[in-house]
């Protein structure tokens with residue numbers, strides 16, 4: 067971690083030196099004594115930047131969810147902004163325990179990979195299986211019985227290959243949903259073993275295996291099977307949002323704060339907990355919300371966090387896609403603006419009695435930078451149809467190239483947050 071920061075410092079220093087020497091060269095190009103040192107720095111810089119870029123392009127995950135129940139046509143996905151796309155959702159059949167795709171989705175799912183490849187031939191696609199909430203009983207029954215696990219595992223691999231997906235994902239596995247986590251660990255061992263065996267037999271690259279996880283690795287004293295997860299999954303992405311929601315919490319709260327000085331639910335504390343339990347940073351992916359929540363203030367004079375609220379605002383549960391939030395603000399009229407608060411890394415605004423918090427470009431950039439600085443594997447946006455003309459996806463795509471570092475050095479407040487947090 068600290069090593070990584072030092073690398074950034076070295077890069078910044080090199081960049082400054084490079085600029086310094088370029089300008090010296092322009093002023094006095096004939097000054098031969100400058101040339102060796104200039105070329106030394108130039109090649110050092112080139113070497114470092116090539117290294118940085120190759121490692122970034124190979125390992126940095128820029129993922130997003132396409133949800134079939136939302137209205138975004140697959141052909142409209144700007145897949146060039148991503149390395150991985152999740153196609154959601156498939157389910158587990160409650161009698162056969164095989165994977166199934168709703169017939170109304172079959173055509174879309176079978177076309178998904180070939181369609182998103184048109185704009186990005188190197189895109190990797192993953193079929194996401196929903197096993198949370200209403201589906202968790204079926205899932206817990208599947209994981210705790212050998213023959214059911216076998217049905218699921220074999221059918222999932224067969225389906226992924228049939229439809230041309232490069233991986234499989236479990237979305238919604240929660241320790242609090244009554245799933246036996248020992249059995250779940252066994253299930254992951256068997257799933258990986260079968261994926262490896264299928265790859266040996268078919269000669270195709272192994273399917274990727276991923277899952278979503280709670281902000282915390284232990285919920286109500288039940289822990290994810292950390293060792294098995296680490297051993298068998300390519301990565302785990304943290305659902306780093308929905309911490310406070312207007313249907314449950316009768317006070318305004320930041321649903322996806324990166325930090326909280328007062329220790330309310332926040333992403334940084336969750337990530338630290340995963341790392342403390344021995345989960346490697348380079349297998350963690352940060353979830354990014356493309357949605358926010360609106361609360362109805364009990365007293366419209368209030369405007370801050372922890373203000374009394376009577377319930378959801380604007381929509382039935384208060385949830386709003388980024389695109390809707392932006393147009394809601396725009397249509398309300400002159401003078402309404404969302405504020406970015408870098409202490410929490412959130413955007414929020416008050417419109418009449420509505421209090422809305424969400425992630426705008428600033429919050430997304432700060433979170434992606436956080437993921438980089440912490441040595442995480444990348445980010446995963448949920449979900450694509452809520453983006454507004456790809457604004458957030460473009461912000462997230464940000465890479466810490468030399469140009470970006472020089473840009474950041476002009477915006478030090480933003481980088482300082484991470485630096486301060488790292489050293490305390």
Ligand SMILES: *[C@@H]1O[C@H](CO)[C@@H](O)[C@H](O)[C@H]1NC(C)=O
Nearest residue numbers: 159160161162163164166167
């Ligand atoms: C689930 O599996 C059973 C038994 O194979 C089958 O009859 C049923 O149609 C399946 N349901 C769905 C929704 O695929």
Ligand SMILES: *[C@@H]1O[C@H](CO)[C@@H](O)[C@H](O)[C@H]1NC(C)=O
Nearest residue numbers: 135157166167168169170171
């Ligand atoms: C399949 O999708 C349709 C339309 O979205 C829905 O009405 C139906 O309940 C779904 N079937 C299953 C088995 O989930």
Ligand SMILES: *[C@@H]1O[C@H](CO)[C@@H](O)[C@H](O)[C@H]1NC(C)=O
Nearest residue numbers: 140172173174175176177180
């Ligand atoms: C699937 O792709 C085929 C060929 O590209 C196309 O003709 C068909 O309309 C697509 N179907 C859907 C549901 O997108």
Ligand SMILES: *[C@@H]1O[C@H](CO)[C@@H](O)[C@H](O)[C@H]1NC(C)=O
Nearest residue numbers: 206207210211244245246249
């Ligand atoms: C499997 O899980 C179900 C539901 O949680 C439970 O009723 C059943 O006893 C479990 N079976 C085994 C073999 O653990």
Ligand SMILES: *[C@@H]1O[C@H](CO)[C@@H](O)[C@H](O)[C@H]1NC(C)=O
Nearest residue numbers: 210245246247248249250252
């Ligand atoms: C979970 O399953 C294991 C066997 O895989 C069993 O020994 C254990 O008692 C189960 N735990 C619970 C809480 O049911």
Ligand SMILES: *[C@@H]1O[C@H](CO)[C@@H](O)[C@H](O)[C@H]1NC(C)=O
Nearest residue numbers: 370371406407408409410411
């Ligand atoms: C963020 O909001 C908190 C609480 O209202 C406030 O104390 C803090 O100064 C704000 N931070 C910034 C950078 O505006």
Ligand SMILES: *[C@@H]1O[C@H](CO)[C@@H](O)[C@H](O)[C@H]1NC(C)=O
Nearest residue numbers: 461464465467468469470473
């Ligand atoms: C980062 O730098 C790249 C060029 O290397 C540029 O395309 C991109 O827009 C920059 N991102 C930000 C957020 O400044």
